Amino acid sequence: xxxxxxxxxxxxxxxxxxxxxxxxxxxxxxxxxxxxxxxxxxxxxxxxxxxxxxxxxxxxxxxxxxxxx
Numbered sequence: 001x002x003x004x005x006x007x008x009x010x011x012x013x014x015x016x017x018x019x020x021x022x023x024x025x026x027x028x029x030x031x032x033x034x035x036x037x038x039x040x041x042x043x044x045x046x047x048x049x050x051x052x053x054x055x056x057x058x059x060x061x062x063x064x065x066x067x068x069x
Contacts, residue, residue: 006042 019067044050 006039 031039
């Protein structure tokens with residue numbers, strides 16, 4: 001994922017009520033479905049610290065010897 005798509009503007013900051021979300025709906029409706037999915041994936045990776053190069057399923061191989069009875 002290209003993290004350059006989601007740069008933080010450090011010169012702009014506003015504190016608002018969570019009830020004032022009328023601009024959020026219009027903003028996200030103006031985005032394509034692909035852009036929305038990319039934004040969700042970015043937030044998921046930020047939340048869970050996902051790195052596709054290092055995160056793998058652990059593979060365990062174990063053998064057991066059975067004695068003939």
